[in-house]
Amino acid sequence: MTDQHTTNALRLLQVADDFRAGLASEFSSVHGISVNEFILLLHLERATANRLSRVDLAKRMHVSASTITRMAAPMEKIGLVGRETDERDARLVFVVATDAGREKLSDALATFSKRAGYLFKDRLEEAETDQFAFMLRRLMAGTGDTLA
Amino acid sequence: MTDQHTTNALRLLQVADDFRAGLASEFSSVHGISVNEFILLLHLERATANRLSRVDLAKRMHVSASTITRMAAPMEKIGLVGRETDERDARLVFVVATDAGREKLSDALATFSKRAGYLFKDRLEEAETDQFAFMLRRLMAGTGDTLA
DNA sequence: GCAATATGCTTGCATACGCAATCGATTCGC
DNA sequence: GCGAATCGATTGCGTATGCAAGCATATTGC
Numbered sequence: 001m002t003d004q005h006t007t008n009a010l011r012l013l014q015v016a017d018d019f020r021a022g023l024a025s026e027f028s029s030v031h032g033i034s035v036n037e038f039i040l041l042l043h044l045e046r047a048t049a050n051r052l053s054r055v056d057l058a059k060r061m062h063v064s065a066s067t068i069t070r071m072a073a074p075m076e077k078i079g080l081v082g083r084e085t086d087e088r089d090a091r092l093v094f095v096v097a098t099d100a101g102r103e104k105l106s107d108a109l110a111t112f113s114k115r116a117g118y119l120f121k122d123r124l125e126e127a128e129t130d131q132f133a134f135m136l137r138r139l140m141a142g143t144g145d146t147l148a
Numbered sequence: 149m150t151d152q153h154t155t156n157a158l159r160l161l162q163v164a165d166d167f168r169a170g171l172a173s174e175f176s177s178v179h180g181i182s183v184n185e186f187i188l189l190l191h192l193e194r195a196t197a198n199r200l201s202r203v204d205l206a207k208r209m210h211v212s213a214s215t216i217t218r219m220a221a222p223m224e225k226i227g228l229v230g231r232e233t234d235e236r237d238a239r240l241v242f243v244v245a246t247d248a249g250r251e252k253l254s255d256a257l258a259t260f261s262k263r264a265g266y267l268f269k270d271r272l273e274e275a276e277t278d279q280f281a282f283m284l285r286r287l288m289a290g291t292g293d294t295l296a
Numbered sequence: 297g298c299a300a301t302a303t304g305c306t307t308g309c310a311t312a313c314g315c316a317a318t319c320g321a322t323t324c325g326c
Numbered sequence: 327g328c329g330a331a332t333c334g335a336t337t338g339c340g341t342a343t344g345c346a347a348g349c350a351t352a353t354t355g356c
């Protein structure tokens with residue numbers, strides 16, 4: 001009826017949703033940011049010059065460009081990100097991480113790693129962890145501009 | 149800097165998001181339902197008597213009870229689910245899959261399986277697929293009432 | 297038994313998001 | 327060079343969702 005691939009996909013979604021839900025709760029109460037804001041900051045950190053254009057961010061995050069515009073606005077207001085323009089192309093508006101933004105990311109990343117530890121530790125052997133990483137990387141093949 | 153667990157969690161979210169995004173697109177255009185509506189139907193199918201209370205669905209789906217109320221309304225209107233009450237407890241309102249709902253689920257499940265195939269086929273060996281399933285199942289330990 | 301508490305569901309309000317239209321800026325065709 | 331097409335960003339509108347309040351029903355404490 002349901003083949004192994006189907007089962008795996010269902011489990012993948014389930015595990016990811018569970019993890020994200022727990023993360024959202026702790027991010028909200030401890031760091032005052034959403035998971036998507038965390039991911040936005042993470043993309044900025046890993047980008048050259050700590051900045052990315054809005055459409056670039058949108059593509060990487062699977063959201064629309066308008067979402068980036070609206071997500072960046074309050075983050076600008078509280079000083080997590082700034083705004084820069086391109087000298088060559090006046091259409092581009094970069095989102096750039098500020099020092100406060102990088103610090104917030106660092107704090108949130110500690111929470112993220114802690115919860116990642118909860119998820120994997122005691123559930124996978126060390127060799128399995130490596131193998132899991134290897135398999136996930138292959139599943140991401142063709143996905144450009146990933147975070148990990 | 150970022151340990152293996154952190155990397156794996158990031159990749160897990162990334163792969164799941166990618167898969168969900170592609171699925172949402174095809175579900176919307178081909179079957180006229182959202183991914184969450186599909187998952188709701190899937191929960192009903194796997195429940196005894198093809199029905200679940202709203203709070204039960206909410207817990208399983210990581211959404212609030214109000215979301216279930218609002219999600220079920222249009223699905224009732226187009227005949228995918230029905231409404232039943234409990235004789236013992238008048239507070240309970242069950243969401244129950246109709247024949248049309250089960251048929252819709254069956255169609256959507258074919259699409260789901262096809263895309264699951266795209267994701268895993270040619271990327272994991274058969275032995276790895278089994279191992280992936282095994283690892284995912286351990287990662288779900290403690291998560292009650294799963295779909296797979 | 298009855299008041300107090302808990303539970304299930306719904307609804308008002310606020311927030312997050314996508315799509316389509318729009319505007320300004322750039323690039324292309326010729 | 328210049329009009330046409332393209333591209334990046336923003337905004338209006340509709341939809342989806344969570345939280346908190348409200349309401350009806352059950353359960354519990356005494």
